[in-house]
Amino acid sequence: MSHIHFYKYQGTGNDFVMIDNRDQLFSKNDTKLIELLCDRKFGIGADGLILLENHPTAHFKMVYYNADGQESTMCGNGGRCLVRFAQFLEIIKDTATFEAIDGMHHARVVDDISISLQMSDVTEMRIENTYVYTDTGSPHHVQLTENLTEIDVYKEGKYLRDNVYGKAGANINFVQLQDSNTFKVRTYERGVEDETLSCGTGVTAVAIAMHKTNHTASNEVTLETPGGVLKVSFEACDTGYENIWLTGPALQVFKGTFTA
């Protein structure tokens, strides 16, 4: 029997089990264990699990798993929560540099509530008739709707995820324009296979897609998700978008020991 010390964090309702794995004791390839820890009935409950590990040059390394137990691509809200965890562990003070699966990230502790995270530059964008596809560290489908509250995000998100993106899948974001620089967003997340309350790489994709398709002229966009408000700022460049920052709340919720 093993005892796993864990911390629980949330960023606009996107929630994560955090484990300090600087001692490399966590069973990283145990998909079933990670899935169990994220299970909301039999485990702690979370949209994903994140390991904080040592890095030779940066403050730390981020290893991200979806709730299905599989290691996945970048998680923006998770990255912001991990910076808060690193601050709690006294690895960082006001600024951080860490490596994630999509490369190096810089981050700033704004205050006791908010963390700002620099996202990867966006170079890939496909504009179709009814949607935009882009990669903000994770793959995202962005589709405008006029009726966000009525939409069945689970049913329509799952359909698009399975039928447009095949086995690899993508995250599916439904978006409604609020004003010239504010959008409401609901996301079906790959690997959770359900709607989550917020998705950081998702709102980043929405902000950039809305700018690229002239639905906003602003370089700082407000995104209203079911779990809270996030801001994304960015600069357009020859290759796409750069200097992209995702800002919003990231908080510790509780800690404990899991017996497996």
Ligand SMILES: N[C@@H](CCC[C@H](N)C(=O)O)C(=O)O
């Ligand atoms: N919640 C995340 C995205 C996590 C990764 C995603 N589920 C995937 O597998 O692509 C975020 O805040 O960015």
